[in-house]
Amino acid sequence: xxxxxxxxxxxxxxxxxxxxxxxxxxxxxxxxxxxxxxxxxxxxxxxxxxxxxxxxxxxxxxxxxxxxxxxxxxxxxxxxxxxxxxxxxxxxxxxxxxxxxxxxxxxxxxxxxxxxxxxxxxxxxx
Amino acid sequence: xxxxxxxxxxxxxxxxxxxxxxxxxxxxxxxxxxxxxxxxxxxxxxxxxxxxxxxxxxxxxxxxxxxxxxxxxxxxxxxxxxxxxxxxxxxxxxxxxxxxxxxxxxxxxxxxxxxxxxxxxxxxxx
Numbered sequence: 001x002x003x004x005x006x007x008x009x010x011x012x013x014x015x016x017x018x019x020x021x022x023x024x025x026x027x028x029x030x031x032x033x034x035x036x037x038x039x040x041x042x043x044x045x046x047x048x049x050x051x052x053x054x055x056x057x058x059x060x061x062x063x064x065x066x067x068x069x070x071x072x073x074x075x076x077x078x079x080x081x082x083x084x085x086x087x088x089x090x091x092x093x094x095x096x097x098x099x100x101x102x103x104x105x106x107x108x109x110x111x112x113x114x115x116x117x118x119x120x121x122x123x124x125x126x
Numbered sequence: 127x128x129x130x131x132x133x134x135x136x137x138x139x140x141x142x143x144x145x146x147x148x149x150x151x152x153x154x155x156x157x158x159x160x161x162x163x164x165x166x167x168x169x170x171x172x173x174x175x176x177x178x179x180x181x182x183x184x185x186x187x188x189x190x191x192x193x194x195x196x197x198x199x200x201x202x203x204x205x206x207x208x209x210x211x212x213x214x215x216x217x218x219x220x221x222x223x224x225x226x227x228x229x230x231x232x233x234x235x236x237x238x239x240x241x242x243x244x245x246x247x248x249x250x251x252x
Contacts, residue, residue, distance in 0.1 A: 006187060007147060007225055017229050019143065019191055021133060021179045053147050053225075055181040055189045061132060063181045063189040065145055091237055099133055099179075099236040103143050103229035110225040111217055 004040055008051030008067055010108045015050055016068045017105050018077075022098040024060035032094045035086050042082060048073025060096075067105070074102060130166055134177030134193055136236050141176055142194045143231050144203075148224040150186035158220045161212050168208060174199025186222075193231070200228060 024032065043049050048069040056062030068074050077083060091098070150158065169175050174195040182188030194200045203209060217224070 006149065007223060010225060017143075017145065017227065019145070019231075021181075021191075023132065053187075053189055055147075055183045055187050057181045057183065061179075061181050063179055063191060065147075065189060065191075095237075097133060097237065099136060099234065101143065101231050101234045103231045105145075105227050105229040108225065108227045111221075111223065 004052040004054035004064060006053070007110070008053045008065075010110045011050045011067060011069075011105075013105050013107050015105050016071060016074055017101075017103045018066045018068065018074055019101040019103060020064045020066070020098065022062050022064075023096040024056070024062065024094060025096040026060060028093055032090070035090070035094075039083060039086055042080065043077060046073065046077045046080070049077070071102075130178040130180035130190060132179070133236070134179045134191075136234050137176045137193060137195075137231075139231050139233050141231050142197060142200055143227075143229045144192045144194065144200055145227040145229060146190045146192070146224065148188050148190075149222040150182070150188065150220060151222040152186060154219055158216070161216070161220075165209060165212055168206065169203060172199065172203050172206070175203070197228075 040052070043052065043066060046068075050067035050069060052064060052066040054062065054064040066077075068077070166178070169178065169192060172194075176193035176195060178190060178192040180188065180190040192203075194203070
């Protein structure tokens with residue numbers, strides 16, 4: 001798989017989430033798509049990477065959430081040379097704006113389909 | 127505004143994020159859209175609500191992240207009667223699957239446009 005698709009595995013809490021929201025500027029779709037696919041392949045080799053989910057709407061607003069075991073894994077990915085270069089290029093060429101949030105996942109639940117449904121799914125709590 | 131659109135304001139950390147990822151089943155789009163708009167109006171009246179971002183792709187996979195000041199605000203929204211009813215209806219009628227994660231936002235940054243760009247945007251750190 002060359003890009004995030006569908007649900008990330010539900011890892012045990014606590015772990016960490018990198019929440020990246022962005023507005024594409026509509027330029028260089030081929031370059032952007034190639035870089036996104038390359039970075040998704042790279043991050044899967046990153047120690048402590050747990051999974052990622054991504055969605056981008058028809059207006060080019062997107063949210064990608066990448067999950068890691070801990071802050072050290074996030075820092076290592078942040079400092080990955082190819083990731084850093086792509087990030088710096090993207091800020092100047094692909095995005096009209098972006099926001100990045102680092103968060104500690106305290107609880108995680110899933111529901112339907114079976115591959116996303118631990119027992120917790122039956123509960124109506126968050 | 128009747129639905130989450132674009133960037134949420136960058137609130138000071140720490141605060142909390144409710145990360146809801148879901149796969150629509152493609153059914154009852156009118157009912158789903160009406161409920162989503164209604165819930166977005168309701169959550170904005172919720173004490174402790176800081177903002178939300180949402181994106182859904184052409185395949186019906188979506189991520190919505192709602193930000194709250196604290197866990198008490200999340201619990202109050204979770205227990206909101208209309209929200210609870212919509213959530214229970216949605217699990218049976220609108221989604222092929224979903225995942226919910228509650229996370230404590232430790233750091234937040236933004237970059238371009240100006241309305242999403244505090245000084246931290248100039249840094250290349252996460």
